[in-house]
Amino acid sequence: MNLTDSVETLKGIGPKTAETLKKVNIKTVRDFFYNLPRDYENYQAATTIAEVKPGKIVVKGKIEKLNLIRAKRRNFSIVEGLIRDETGTIKVVWFNQTYRMNQFAPDKEYLFSGTYEFRNGRFQLTSPSSALYADVDPGSGLSPVYVAHGKLKSGDFRRLLDGARDKFAEIPDLLPTVEAGTRKEALFKAHFPTSGEAVKEARDYLAYEELFELILASRLNQQENDKLKAVPLKFEAEKIRDFVARLPFKLTNAQRKAAWEIFQDMEKPRPMNRLLQGDVGSGKTMVAALAAYEAVLSRGQVAIIAPTAILASQHYEGIGPLLGKFGVKTALLTSATKDKLGLKKQIVNNGVDIVIGTHAILTDDTEFANLSLVIIDEQHRFGVEQRQKLALKSPSGVAPHLLAMTATPIPRSLQLTIFGDLDISILDELPKGRQPIETKILPEINISEKLYPKILETVKKGQQVYWICKAIDTTGEVPDGFESGKDLTSVKTRTRKLKEVFPKLRVEFLHGKMKPAEKDAVMTNFANGEIDILVSTTVVEVGVDVPNATLIVIENAEGYGLAQLHQLRGRVGRGLVKSDCFLLTSGDDKPSKRLQELEKSTDGFYLAEVDLKLRGPGEIYGALQHGALDLRIASLSDTRLISRAKKDAEEFLKLGDKMAEYKELMAGISKYQQITTLN
Numbered sequence: 180m181n182l183t184d185s186v187e188t189l190k191g192i193g194p195k196t197a198e199t200l201k202k203v204n205i206k207t208v209r210d211f212f213y214n215l216p217r218d219y220e221n222y223q224a225a226t227t228i229a230e231v232k233p234g235k236i237v238v239k240g241k242i243e244k245l246n247l248i249r250a251k252r253r254n255f256s257i258v259e260g261l262i263r264d265e266t267g268t269i270k271v272v273w274f275n276q277t278y279r280m281n282q283f284a285p286d287k288e289y290l291f292s293g294t295y296e297f298r299n300g301r302f303q304l305t306s307p308s309s310a311l312y313a314d315v316d317p318g319s320g321l322s323p324v325y326v327a328h329g330k331l332k333s334g335d336f337r338r339l340l341d342g343a344r345d346k347f348a349e350i351p352d353l354l355p356t357v358e359a360g361t362r363k364e365a366l367f368k369a370h371f372p373t374s375g376e377a378v379k380e381a382r383d384y385l386a387y388e389e390l391f392e393l394i395l396a397s398r399l400n401q402q403e404n405d406k407l408k409a410v411p412l413k414f415e416a417e418k419i420r421d422f423v424a425r426l427p428f429k430l431t432n433a434q435r436k437a438a439w440e441i442f443q444d445m446e447k448p449r450p451m452n453r454l455l456q457g458d459v460g461s462g463k464t465m466v467a468a469l470a471a472y473e474a475v476l477s478r479g480q481v482a483i484i485a486p487t488a489i490l491a492s493q494h495y496e497g498i499g500p501l502l503g504k505f506g507v508k509t510a511l512l513t514s515a516t517k518d519k520l521g522l523k524k525q526i527v528n529n530g531v532d533i534v535i536g537t538h539a540i541l542t543d544d545t546e547f548a549n550l551s552l553v554i555i556d557e558q559h560r561f562g563v564e565q566r567q568k569l570a571l572k573s574p575s576g577v578a579p580h581l582l583a584m585t586a587t588p589i590p591r592s593l594q595l596t597i598f599g600d601l602d603i604s605i606l607d608e609l610p611k612g613r614q615p616i617e618t619k620i621l622p623e624i625n626i627s628e629k630l631y632p633k634i635l636e637t638v639k640k641g642q643q644v645y646w647i648c649k650a651i652d653t654t655g656e657v658p659d660g661f662e663s664g665k666d667l668t669s670v671k672t673r674t675r676k677l678k679e680v681f682p683k684l685r686v687e688f689l690h691g692k693m694k695p696a697e698k699d700a701v702m703t704n705f706a707n708g709e710i711d712i713l714v715s716t717t718v719v720e721v722g723v724d725v726p727n728a729t730l731i732v733i734e735n736a737e738g739y740g741l742a743q744l745h746q747l748r749g750r751v752g753r754g755l756v757k758s759d760c761f762l763l764t765s766g767d768d769k770p771s772k773r774l775q776e777l778e779k780s781t782d783g784f785y786l787a788e789v790d791l792k793l794r795g796p797g798e799i800y801g802a803l804q805h806g807a808l809d810l811r812i813a814s815l816s817d818t819r820l821i822s823r824a825k826k827d828a829e830e831f832l833k834l835g836d837k838m839a840e841y842k843e844l845m846a847g848i849s850k851y852q853q854i855t856t857l858n
């Protein structure tokens with residue numbers, strides 16, 4: 180058996196099953212073994228049916244009288260029947276699980292775990308999980324639960340794995356230094372647990388494996404970066420001091436320190452690889468301007484890359500005039516630029532010092548005479564290939580220095596592992612005079628009473644309002660986290676409603692499907708105070724700066740991640756007056772922990788730690804970056820495992836060229852390298 184073989188080579192997996200598995204990315208034998216249980220159902224506490232009481236129960240029995248009832252509502256079905264043991268029967272009901280009709284053999288015993296409750300005038304067991312009694316380990320009572328994929332339900336995975344039981348023995352180890360057992364044992368225990376302890380051992384081992392890979396990837400990135408050459412840029416103390424002295428405000432200490440760290444990096448003959456982290460409003464742009472000026476003073480060119488055209492224009496308007504006073508030539512290059520060819524000619528002839536634009540600068544044919552610094556706003560990720568592309572854009576062939584900026588703080592535990600190859604500067608201080616943002620969770624039904632008066636008051640004071648919606652309209656694609664479009668109030672519907680409620684106010688909308696020129700026009704009007712309420716999707720999420728906006732309403736707040744909510748909220752509180760944020764919830768459920776935390780704190784670093792705990796790193800970085808970082812097992816708060824993996828990875832690095840002999844490991848790592856690196 181080879182781990183890279185197709186799953187089809189396993190006994191019991193025919194072409195049809197293989198095809199289904201392929202659709203969910205289970206292609207090889209390795210993928211198959213690593214499709215780990217999502218959870219374990221514990222059937223230990225089974226009682227007889229005669230003993231059943233309302234609440235959480237586990238019973239063992241045979242199924243009879245199954246019936247499929249289709250409701251009038253489309254896409255809704257009920258399967259109901261009886262569970263019988265030697266002491267009696269209880270009613271069982273499943274909603275929208277039609278496959279239950281064909282799941283049970285009448286003569287076999289099954290275990291059921293779920294809630295026994297009074298519903299629709301009778302007692303019933305509602306949508307219990309189930310397992311074939313013979314499949315469940317009698318000692319532990321544990322049964323693994325797999326994520327269902329289309330036709331393949333959890334039980335099907337159990338059966339397929341059972342068929343491959345004897346193949347586990349052939350699984351080779353992945354890692355060189357194995358202290359805590361072997362991979363084959365760990366995987367076997369994960370799929371066929373004999374105790375809670377065994378489950379923990381399995382997870383620990385597999386988490387260790389994962390951490391080892393991550394840390395190794397990050398260390399290899401560092402080594403590769405060290406091999407690259409860059410043009411050292413001399414620190415021009417005198418000129419920088421003069422620039423700072425003429426700013427309309429004093430730099431914060433954090434800004435000074437970050438700039439200092441950057442200047443020191445750029446003086447070296449190898450490329451800077453630095454991430455500037457700072458909460459929304461902490462003044463990252465000013466630090467970027469300082470770095471850019473420094474590069475220009477050494478006759479280098481700078482590219483500043485923003486995630487959207489709106490942001491690029493804003494940077495252009497902010498940085499252009501500021502540095503223009505010192506003779507620096509800045510240009511904006513986006514899809515809306517009129518004479519693109521002319522501008523590109525100027526750039527390649529060194530007629531422009533700083534080019535500000537979107538990612539298009541990296542991918543199109545723009546060439547630089549002497550690109551020495553690249554600044555990327557609101558993005559962590561920057562692939563190896565992209566930096567190579569940049570080096571090619573400069574005839575000198577050396578790699579530019581790199582500064583990435585983000586308002587999404589990376590929790591310390593992640594810094595040690597995934598982003599270990601990055602140097603990090605932190606702006607942990609807001610400019611003086613910032614007012615706090617008051618955040619309130621508000622059920623949507625209360626908006627006319629609690630929110631509308633606030634909006635009127637805000638606009639009367641000459642201030643402006645953002646109103647964020649999840650969807651553009653109700654017909655399009657349904658965003659993640661929502662069952663259907665009808666649960667959402669869209670940008671268009673909300674705009675219409677607000678115009679009805681406030682006929683005298685100027686209400687406009689903004690969304691990502693509008694033409695760039697239309698978007699820019701709306702954003703410019705808003706920035707100029709010609710719009711009172713801007714109803715928008717999250718296109719305003721990153722970086723947009725309108726200090727006169729002091730109220731933000733986030734509709735369907737439950738549908739966003741914590742980091743994103745924090746980002747959105749940061750659109751206000753940028754001026755000198757107190758701002759407010761309303762988080763609208765649609766149901767009458769208790770607000771999630773996420774929203775409660777957001778209500779309590781405005782500290783981005785604290786919220787990032789909370790988010791990491793609540794959702795896990797995969798979720799956070801999956802959503803944040805283009806490539807999903809799929810940490811399936813490891814908890815990055817497990818410092819014991821991390822330090823062990825770190826030590827062992829360092830040891831492994833000493834093998835040098837011999838590392839290549841660990842083919843599977845090295846192949847897996849190049850995948851991680853793509854995701855985590857900035858170089």
Ligand code: ADP
Nearest residue numbers: 428429430431459460461462463464465610724
């Ligand atoms: P972010 O870190 O979110 O990108 P910005 O760079 O957009 O923040 O800065 C937010 C606002 O704060 C801008 O209007 C900027 O001019 C202002 N600002 C930056 N640094 C300072 C400072 N040291 N003192 C006062 N205001 C500052």
Ligand code: MG
Nearest residue numbers: 463464556722
């Ligand atoms: Mg910014």
